[in-house]
Amino acid sequence: MTPTAPFVKPSVLPGFRLTIAFTLLYLTLIVLLPIGALLFRASSLGVHEIVALALDGRTLAALRLSFMTSLAAAAFNVPFGLLIAWVLVRYDFPGRRFFDAIIDLPFALPTAVAGIALTALYAPKGWIGSIAALAGLKIAFTPVGVFLALVFVGLPFIVRTVQPVLGELDRELEEAAATLGAGRLRTVASVVLPPLTPAILTGFALAFARAVGEYGSVIFIAGNIPYVSEIAPLLIVIKLEEFDYAGATAVAAIMLAISFATLLLINLIQARARARYGHV
Amino acid sequence: MSDGSAAFAVSTGEPIAKAVTARPPARRLPTEEAPWVRRLLIGLAVGFLGLFLLLPLVTVFMEAFRKGAGAFLAAFADPAAVDAVLLTLLVAAIAVPANLVFGVAAAWAIAKFDFRGKAFLVTLIDLPFSVSPVVAGLVYVLLYASHGLFGGLLQSAGIQIIFALPGLVMATIFVTFPFIARELIPLMEELGNADEEAALTLGASGFRMFWTVTLPNVKWALLYGVLLCNARAMGEFGAVSVVSGHIRGYTNTMPLHIEILYNEYQFVAAFAVASLLAALALVTLGIKSWLEHRYAGDLAAGHRH
Amino acid sequence: MELDIRNLVKTFGTTPALHGVDLRVESGELLALLGPSGSGKTTLLRCVAGLEIPSSGQILFGGDDASFKSVQERQIGFVFQHYALFKHLSIADNISYGLRVRPRRRRPTDAAIRARVEELLELIQLPGYGGRYPSQLSGGQRQRVALARALAVEPRVLLLDEPFGALDAKVRKELRLWLRAFHDRTGHTTLFVTHDQEEALDLADRVVVMNAGKVEQVGSPEEIYDRPATPFVFDFIGESVRLDIRIDKGRPFVGQQQVSIPKLPPLLFDGPARLYVRPEHVAFRRDGEGLWATVVSLHRSGSSRRVGFRADGSEALIEALTPADREPPRIGDRAALEIRAAGLFAG
Numbered sequence: 001m002t003p004t005a006p007f008v009k010p011s012v013l014p015g016f017r018l019t020i021a022f023t024l025l026y027l028t029l030i031v032l033l034p035i036g037a038l039l040f041r042a043s044s045l046g047v048h049e050i051v052a053l054a055l056d057g058r059t060l061a062a063l064r065l066s067f068m069t070s071l072a073a074a075a076f077n078v079p080f081g082l083l084i085a086w087v088l089v090r091y092d093f094p095g096r097r098f099f100d101a102i103i104d105l106p107f108a109l110p111t112a113v114a115g116i117a118l119t120a121l122y123a124p125k126g127w128i129g130s131i132a133a134l135a136g137l138k139i140a141f142t143p144v145g146v147f148l149a150l151v152f153v154g155l156p157f158i159v160r161t162v163q164p165v166l167g168e169l170d171r172e173l174e175e176a177a178a179t180l181g182a183g184r185l186r187t188v189a190s191v192v193l194p195p196l197t198p199a200i201l202t203g204f205a206l207a208f209a210r211a212v213g214e215y216g217s218v219i220f221i222a223g224n225i226p227y228v229s230e231i232a233p234l235l236i237v238i239k240l241e242e243f244d245y246a247g248a249t250a251v252a253a254i255m256l257a258i259s260f261a262t263l264l265l266i267n268l269i270q271a272r273a274r275a276r277y278g279h280v
Numbered sequence: 281m282s283d284g285s286a287a288f289a290v291s292t293g294e295p296i297a298k299a300v301t302a303r304p305p306a307r308r309l310p311t312e313e314a315p316w317v318r319r320l321l322i323g324l325a326v327g328f329l330g331l332f333l334l335l336p337l338v339t340v341f342m343e344a345f346r347k348g349a350g351a352f353l354a355a356f357a358d359p360a361a362v363d364a365v366l367l368t369l370l371v372a373a374i375a376v377p378a379n380l381v382f383g384v385a386a387a388w389a390i391a392k393f394d395f396r397g398k399a400f401l402v403t404l405i406d407l408p409f410s411v412s413p414v415v416a417g418l419v420y421v422l423l424y425a426s427h428g429l430f431g432g433l434l435q436s437a438g439i440q441i442i443f444a445l446p447g448l449v450m451a452t453i454f455v456t457f458p459f460i461a462r463e464l465i466p467l468m469e470e471l472g473n474a475d476e477e478a479a480l481t482l483g484a485s486g487f488r489m490f491w492t493v494t495l496p497n498v499k500w501a502l503l504y505g506v507l508l509c510n511a512r513a514m515g516e517f518g519a520v521s522v523v524s525g526h527i528r529g530y531t532n533t534m535p536l537h538i539e540i541l542y543n544e545y546q547f548v549a550a551f552a553v554a555s556l557l558a559a560l561a562l563v564t565l566g567i568k569s570w571l572e573h574r575y576a577g578d579l580a581a582g583h584r585h
Numbered sequence: 586m587e588l589d590i591r592n593l594v595k596t597f598g599t600t601p602a603l604h605g606v607d608l609r610v611e612s613g614e615l616l617a618l619l620g621p622s623g624s625g626k627t628t629l630l631r632c633v634a635g636l637e638i639p640s641s642g643q644i645l646f647g648g649d650d651a652s653f654k655s656v657q658e659r660q661i662g663f664v665f666q667h668y669a670l671f672k673h674l675s676i677a678d679n680i681s682y683g684l685r686v687r688p689r690r691r692r693p694t695d696a697a698i699r700a701r702v703e704e705l706l707e708l709i710q711l712p713g714y715g716g717r718y719p720s721q722l723s724g725g726q727r728q729r730v731a732l733a734r735a736l737a738v739e740p741r742v743l744l745l746d747e748p749f750g751a752l753d754a755k756v757r758k759e760l761r762l763w764l765r766a767f768h769d770r771t772g773h774t775t776l777f778v779t780h781d782q783e784e785a786l787d788l789a790d791r792v793v794v795m796n797a798g799k800v801e802q803v804g805s806p807e808e809i810y811d812r813p814a815t816p817f818v819f820d821f822i823g824e825s826v827r828l829d830i831r832i833d834k835g836r837p838f839v840g841q842q843q844v845s846i847p848k849l850p851p852l853l854f855d856g857p858a859r860l861y862v863r864p865e866h867v868a869f870r871r872d873g874e875g876l877w878a879t880v881v882s883l884h885r886s887g888s889s890r891r892v893g894f895r896a897d898g899s900e901a902l903i904e905a906l907t908p909a910d911r912e913p914p915r916i917g918d919r920a921a922l923e924i925r926a927a928g929l930f931a932g
Contacts, residue, residue: 216517259415
């Protein structure tokens with residue numbers, strides 16, 4: 001009765017064959033085929049060529065800037081994301097629901113809008129930029145601006161991965177630690193943070209992956225000065241505009257490799273967390 | 281229970297509300313922080329959110345109205361702006377329903393059935409989240425541009441994909457691909473198969489079961505997925521920018537129009553168009569916040585069985 | 586260490602949870618807090634632990650007022666219903682947690698901590714399990730680890746919240762016997778919460794029956810079962826039926842029939858009253874003196890048979906137990922009931 005492909009557990013529910021076939025077809029057409037085309041192009045370039053293109057000073061500088069500012073922004077977001085998740089889960093205060101909703105703003109706000117808004121804010125004449133200028137600091141059109149844009153983009157990833165885990169954390173664990181004599185800070189450090197670690201790492205990796213590829217919110221504030229504040233995704237666009245398809249493909253292949261590595265890392269973290277903590 | 285006095289035993293436990301000893305200094309539960317710690321943490325969190333999220337948002341509207349409502353409205357008198365709005369709506373009107381059909385089909389297969397390679401399939405569905413939008417645009421260029429893999433084929437057939445509407449739509453579908461499926465899969469997994477099985481035992485056909493049982497159970501999650509997908513589709517910039525070729529009035533979506541205006545130093549106009557998209561984002565978030573209250577209740581009701 | 590609870594009151598918002606509880610727990614005693622859910626037993630336990638802040642009243646540990654001490658300072662051992670083991674720590678690290686969090690000058694050396702962990706693992710009969718993680722243990726084993734963790738800090742009082750609540754019936758019984766033997770060996774002053782009367786009566790030296798935030802009765806398991814002090818205890822412990830009766834000139838009547846109940850003190854009031862009777866205290870004969878009644882139901886229940894009677898002039902169902910191998914009466918038969926023991930309450 002039920003269509004039973006050899007790899008599916010029999011079920012009385014209908015529609016598996018239809019939906020899985022459609023899912024795989026759509027996935028192939030929209031995602032796998034185009035990415036396959038990129039990988040195909042990259043492989044026809046060969047590793048040597050890719051490395052040679054990547055080791056070009058300007059490309060290397062762009063990749064390094066993207067990588068380092070993304071790491072820094074994700075790392076910066078960890079303590080603040082944790083703090084915000086903690087405050088939203090544990091405390092009730094006026095406006096809590098509003099602030100909870102606003103966390104997703106970087107998800108919902110178009111990147112170009114965020115980009116021009118951040119630029120207006122941090123530019124030397126902007127609200128924050130003018131204050132920074134008094135202290136002799138330049139934010140917009142420097143790597144600091146890139147970093148701040150990536151902080152904006154990455155924040156929700158940390159908060160939204162930590163928040164549900166923190167919410168489900170059994171208060172009994174903290175009570176148990178207290179009955180055993182642990183003070184509050186000790187309890188939080190030794191009993192609350194360890195179970196949150198997989199979520200924190202996952203959030204960090206997601207924020208990093210997003211930041212490395214981010215384009216719209218960064219290019220306005222970056223100023224895009226070669227060797228200084230030019231990010232890797234922009235380099236792809238520039239190479240495309242110069243009809244340098246090989247160059248664009250090489251940079252994209254490297255970025256795709258970073259994406260895949262990050263995805264793999266996230267899956268490893270989660271598999272380890274499941275194996276370790278199980279269900280107690 | 282009314283407490284009868286025992287005939288042969290001492291009656292115990294008169295309700296006692298007397299003898300309240302002097303209140304001790306305020307104490308807190310062992311799992312709570314001191315009030316000053318609490319206030320400090322809330323202050324820090326709110327301060328951070330204000331500085332990093334609210335301030336940019338406020339800036340959009342401030343800049344849009346910097347020269348008054350007239351200048352704001354003038355931005356939309358430009359036919360290019362109108363064309364950009366229309367094109368954005370058109371792209372979303374194609375991309376969102378396509379991803380809706382995909383999201384529902386994928387969620388059905390993944391949440392309701394057990395099959396080998398499921399985890400891998402879910403990872404693949406998430407893939408567009410971690411691919412740079414620029415790379416997403418590039419892959420379509422490599423496939424369909426005149427010197428791309430299928431470029432020659434398409435050119436001889438007279439079909440233009442890159443620098444045209446189909447390219448915009450495909451790039452948009454790519455970047456918003458996982459949104460609806462991601463909203464549905466966890467919820468449908470949590471709800472289990474019992475409701476659908478009940479409908480089948482009562483004689484419902486597959487489609488009837490889906491319309492009358494599955495869909496009502498997930499309607500709020502579905503709605504939110506559609507809204508989020510829509511907000512992202514209308515706001516997509518990087519991928520669309522790569523495939524558009526910036527042909528003004530023809531392949532210019534709202535975000536691309538914003539970029540052009542900004543680069544031409546027409547800041548008020550740029551922010552005016554941006555404020556429309558920001559308003560759309562705010563509406564999306566508002567509905568999400570409201571839905572979370574609603575369908576949190578729906579979910580709880582589901583658990584009560 | 587003995588424990589004194591004086592006039593403890595706790596309200597959550599406006600909902601009262603404890604209405605002035607007085608209780609003394611003797612040193613080395615194993616005491617059960619028994620009651621239905623919402624009776625305040627867990628709240629009482631958590632107030633003793635310092636996990637809940639009482640609205641008023643005092644808690645004394647060996648004469649020393651602990652009311653204002655934090656949970657960390659109270660030196661209690663608390664075993665949680667769902668164990669609350671730290672999943673990210675090994676069994677050994679769970680057990681030694683309370684020793685390791687001590688300030689340096691009071692913390693034992695690493696060697697001493699290891700020795701203590703080994704000793705406790707031995708005591709809970711899980712030697713060699715120190716390197717495992719909680720997710721690798723069965724429910725009963727986790728429960729014992731939770732106990733070892735609580736004992737590692739040498740608590741003055743051991744508190745257990747529904748210690749067997751999350752276990753299946755068989756493990757529950759085994760662990761119950763084990764806990765009793767364990768207590769006899771170690772002799773900690775122990776307070777445990779349960780809603781299972783069999784568990785309380787089986788295990789405890791004394792039982793505290795609680796209801797609606799008050800102590801109904803405190804006594805040995807025998808006293809609680811044989812001499813319930815209040816209608817609630819009669820209802821809650823064991824089985825009983827309630828008969829609405831009338832006292833007339835010091836004598837109890839069911840309908841028009843006078844009933845004789847042995848060992849009843851003189852009745853000093855007249856008017857309506859309630860009589861609580863356990864099935865095992867009801868005997869029946871086909872003739873002779875007694876409360877005349879009609880057989881209305883028959884049920885086989887394990888090794889015995891339950892016979893249901895309706896006394897003349899009463900609507901209540903009075904049940905009696907009779908061995909299953911004895912010839913049962915038939916429905917409609919008449920019999921004279923003898924009530925060998927009962928509780929009588931005015932009102």
